[in-house]
Amino acid sequence: MTSKRPETFEFKSLRESLAEPIAKNQFQLQLIDLGKFGYNEVLHSGFITLLKYYDENNELPSIHSNIDSYVTYSSEKFSDFIKRYQLDFEFKKELVENQLRFANTNHAALCSIVGGISAQEVVKFTNK
Numbered sequence: 318m319t320s321k322r323p324e325t326f327e328f329k330s331l332r333e334s335l336a337e338p339i340a341k342n343q344f345q346l347q348l349i350d351l352g353k354f355g356y357n358e359v360l361h362s363g364f365i366t367l368l369k370y371y372d373e374n375n376e377l378p379s380i381h382s383n384i385d386s387y388v389t390y391s392s393e394k395f396s397d398f399i400k401r402y403q404l405d406f407e408f409k410k411e412l413v414e415n416q417l418r419f420a421n422t423n424h425a426a427l428c429s430i431v432g433g434i435s436a437q438e439v440v441k442f443t444n445k
Contacts, residue, residue: 335365338398345404355406358398362408363416366391370417377421384417391417 329337338346338361346357366387370378378384391413399406 335368339402345402355404356409356412358404358406359395359409359412360416362391362395362398363413365394366413367417367420378417379421380418382418384414387417388413 340347346361348354349357367377369390370384370387378387388410392408392410395408398404
């Protein structure tokens with residue numbers, strides 16, 4: 318019979334993760350989809366760009382926002398990232414454009430799942 322012991326995990330802060338996203342003993346960001354090498358790195362630069370847009374405008378970009386200068390900024394961040402970690406990935410402009418344009422949209426399926434779980438928990442709590 319095995320005994321369960323508590324295990325302690327250490328995480329970097331968001332600020333540290335944005336500056337140094339690759340974990341120790343790793344050579345690139347963790348792969349989520351083996352068919353899309355380099356997408357995580359592009360999305361990371363896009364997320365940093367999204368934070369910059371929000372800091373400057375106090376809102377997320379809409380579908381019709383002018384985001385060309387921000388896509389250029391994301392490309393520069395991506396180039397810095399690639400050079401720092403000596404990776405060989407290509408910048409995907411369309412991916413970052415979509416990430417920025419649709420950042421302010423609702424994701425109905427995810428919203429319905431979270432809403433359903435939340436409602437179920439409220440019902441459980443109120444019945445006690």
